[in-house]
Amino acid sequence: MTKTKITRTSRQLPMSNLGGPSTLPRFRWQQPTLDKNTPPNRGLTDEENAHGFNWGKDSILPYRVYDDYDRSQEPGEMPLVTLENGRLRVSVAPQYGGRLMELHDLKLGRDLVFCNPVFQPANLAALNAWFSGGIEWNGLIPGHTPFTTAQVFAGSIETDRGPVLRLYEFDRIVEATWQIDLFLPDDDDRLYVHGRIVNNTDAVKLAYWWTNVAAPMSKGMRVLAPADYSIEHVLPNNELARFPFPDPDRFDGSYPDKWRDSTSVFFRKPDAERLFIAGLDADGVGLAQTATSALKGRKFFYFGTGAGGQQWMDYLAKPDEGDYIEIQSGIAPTQNQRFELQPNSEVHWTEVYGALSVDPAKVHDADYHKASRATGPAIDARFPAAELADVDAFLTAVSRQPLTKRLSDGSAWGSRQEKLTGKPLAQGLDFAVPHPTDCWDELATTGRFSEASLKRVPADFAVSPLWVAALEKSRDKQSETWLHALLLGIATLDNGDRDAARALFERSIALKPTWLGRRQRALVTSDPDAADRDYLAAWASGDAPPALAAEIVSLLVKHGRLERLRAFASGLPASALTDERVHLGRAMVAASEGDLDLLERLLDRHFATVREGENLLDELWVALQRGRLQQALKRAPSPAELAERLKQHPVPAHLNFRMRAVDEVK
Known part of the structure; x- marks a missing residue:
């Protein structure tokens, strides 16, 4: 018998630079996520409709976006923490939200999860940067976890059954804690x-949880889960629609490679004695998961076989090395829902993962429901319910025990929250971490801002009612400073009151003009000229971050002020010119001025941060081809001539970020 050990390891792989979090607070209208109302969900049960929400409506503050990454793919080394026992090797990356990066079955010689050959962020999450592969722990706000590219707490607990690896953090929006304990x-x-x-x-809180597993995609793979019917998340209308599963009017959707466009399918069998999900290949072998009853949702996602989906998988990894599907489990029936956290309560669940092998004739039975029923006994034999219940009881008790050894520090905000409220966040979780004292530490302890804090613009923000109350109490105690007015203005704007926020920003600037105060005032004015003046004054102050230049460029582009954009960009330092938004602004100026050689040079770049579905890059490509054709013809081309030119010179893959035809499958 080989005993389980937890060790520090690392992995060599090509890695792009991530960069740090932005110091610009981003508001809900600055987020590129889908912002559409969910149509009435006809045919769904009360449970499937409970606590629904609309993607893109919620703020991401106080979190800070990661948008300074690139596509350098330089040789790198990723630090990992590994559990291994001679049968399985499990590696996690605490610096990337505790993402499980590897689940390798040593006997099979097989990676059970998609092990990405590179580290490449892309603009696919609420906080921008996201990468594919492994297992991610998505909570407590909707979407990919805000800790996707942030370091979390990690450590080990010694128990009489062997070591347990813990990952945990404090969520600043829900103001609750989450933890994952891994036991091999x-x-x-x-x-x-x-x-x-x-x-x-x-207070009752509304929270969110989905465990998102990336499994290697192979031709003929089938996803099996108990299902009387399915709920499909249909884009671009943000609609949840109930369908028979498989849908007799279309195709057997349990085979991912039959989906041309990206898809999200939620399996629904409310009366099932036991839920599970498995992604099994043509030979009936693959990864399976089951869990205790708290996890009611099961889902699979696939980018699809179309050009757009394939491009995204290649873009996130390497060409022909990035194909994967996602099999997921969650607390609510669908991902368009939250669930209730009762006051002073805890929610627990236990999942179990492992390789599963089932007779391929049964797995690929033409009748989906027969195939699913045939997989059930294999799940019961592989993951006996009694064993799962025993481990669940064991881990529930362990979950409240403190770490034996800490392996990674997380954010200081859990400690700040405990200081502000005067009570621990969760039994067994230690949030103490060394960090430089800032204005938020002062607010949580003394209630007054020091002279040192009043000399610098903050890089972090807090907007919850608890912290706003602390700011207001401090203002009454200390009298209003420029910092009180600025921070209260940011929270007020995040809460949707632009007029009150504008007044606070005016007071902050009157007390002390800062680049951030001017930027904030520019955001709330309805006068483009006034916004220009404030933005340019903020930049001219000399201490604004390079990200502000990109925001100024975006504003000038939005208002079509290309002459001012040209003048602004011409005076930027090299550090700002490398920003992709500044780069694209210069490309727009080149397109408007007919400088086709410069435009072509500017488009000869692999962009890292362009959002899925964004069309600026291919519009610039069309402008380039129209200009080249006009030069050749010595006149403006006709639509037919331009269409023919674009057939001969189609939008290159590195400029095509659209997911075409995603709304054609109904």
Whole structure:
């Protein structure tokens, strides 16, 4: 028998630079996520409609976006923490939200999760940067976790059954804690994952949780889960629609490679005795998951076989090395829902993962429901319910025990929250971490801003009612400073009151003009000229971050002020010119002025931060081809002539970020 060990390891792979979080607070209208109302969900049950929300409506503050990454793909080394017992090797990356990067079955010689050959962020998450592969822990706000590219707490707990690896953090929007405890028993090839969410307040909270597993995609793979019917998330209308599963009017959607366009399918069998999900290949072998009853949702996602989906998978990895599907499980039936956290309560669940092998004739039975029913006994044999219940009880008790050894520090905000409220966030979780004292530490302890804090513009923000109340109490105690007015203005604007926020920004600037105060005032004015003046004055102050230049460029582009954009860009330092938004602004100026050689040079770049579905790059390509054709013809081309030119010179893959035809499959 080989005992389980937890060790520090690393992996060599090409890595792009991530960059740090932005110091510009981003508001909900600055987010590129879908912002459409969900149509009435006809045919769904009360449970499937409970606590629904609309993607893109919620603020991401106080979190800070990561938008300074690139596509350099330089040789790099990714630090990891690994559990291994001679049967399974499990590696996690605490610096990337605790993402499980590897689940390798040593006997099979097979990666059970998609192990990305590179580290490449892309603009696919609420906080911008996201990367594919492994297992991510998505909570407590909708979408990809705000800790996707942030370091979280990690450590080990020694128990009488062997070591447990813990990952945890404090969510600043829900103001509750989440943790994941990973347990790999000695000489076992099954990984147990225990989740715990703690609400230590007297209020009901709405939260979110989905465990997102990337599994290697192979031709003929089938996804199996108990399902009387399915709920499909249909874009671009943000509609949840109920369908039979498989849908007899279309095709057997349990085979991912039959989906041309990207798809999200939620499996629904409310009366099932046991839920599971498995992605099994043509030979009936693959990854399977089941869990305790708290996880009610199961889903699979695939980018699709179309050009757009294939491009995204290649873009996130390497060409022909990035194909994967996602099999997911969540607390609510669908991902368009939150769930209730009761006051002073805890939510627990345990998942178990491992390789599964089922007779391929049964797996690929033409009748989906027969195939699913045939997989059930294999799940029961591989992951016996009694064993799962036993491990669940064990891990529930362990979840409240403190770490034996800390392996990674997370954010200081959990500690600040405990200081502000005067009580621990969760039994067994230690949030103390060394960090430089800033204005928020002063607010949580003394209630007054020091002279040192009043000399610098903050890089971090807090906007919840609890912190706003602390700011207001401090203002009454200390009298209003420029910093009080600025921070209260940011929270007020995040809450949707532009007029009150404008007044606070005016007071902050009157007390002390700062680049951030001017930027904030520019955001709330309805006068483009006034916004220009404030933005340019903020930039001229000399201490604004390069990201502000990109925001100024975006504003000038939005208002079509290309002459001012040209003048602004011409005076920027090299550090700002490398920003992609500044780069694209210069390309727009080149297109408007007919400088086709410069435009072509500016488009000869692999862009890293362009959002899925964004069309600026291919519009600039069309402008370039129209200009080249006009030069050749010595006149403006006709639509037919331009269409023919674009057939001969189609939009290159590195400029095409659209997911075409995504709304054609109904």
